[in-house]
Amino acid sequence: MSIIQEFKEFAIKGNMMDLAIGVIIGGAFGKIIDSLVKDIIMPLISVITGGGVDFTQKFIVLGDNPNNLQSLAELTKAGVNVLTYGNFLTIFINFIILAWVVFLMVKVMNRMRKQEEAAPAAPAATPEDIQLLREIRDSLKK
Structure with missing residues (x-):
């Protein structure tokens, strides 16, 4: 197997794509959290503490x-x-x-x-054939 073929299989695998998507979303989520702290929470803390943060x-x-x-x-x-x-x-x-x-x-x-x-x-309803088999089993026990 050539190295190009091996790389192609590696790059197309689902795990690598999941990781890439996770990194991209994580980067965007990090910016959201950073903005939340810097633009919303820190100004509120500054107001509460009198601007001494x-x-x-x-x-x-x-x-x-x-x-x-x-x-x-x-x-x-x-x-x-x-x-x-x-x-x-x-x-x-x-x-x-x-x-x-x-x-x-x-x-x-x-x-x-x-x-x-x-x-x-x-709860899933018991299939009709299973119910019938149970009834047969119970009647045989009697």
Whole structure:
């Protein structure tokens, strides 16, 4: 079997297509979740906390600051060594909120799935020939 034929069989298999579709949908879903956190949840948290959720301007100057620069942009542009712990905190808080939203969504989906599974299916009617065979069996026992 040629390598082209093997690759063709590999590419056409259902598992690879399922994976590709999952990656594409996952990427789009990630954008939706990111927008939900950034555009809806974070502004609400900012209102609740008084706007104190953005820590990106929190930093510690680690090197010499001969010009006594105060903003992070100026320090970075001047090449001063700066520990930007605020940016890490902001990204970490965003991650925690994002993970919480995804957890809640999965929890809702699992609850919906369990409700569908829990709905009892109507018992299938016994086929007529099986019922007849049971009656014959019962009469033979007597």
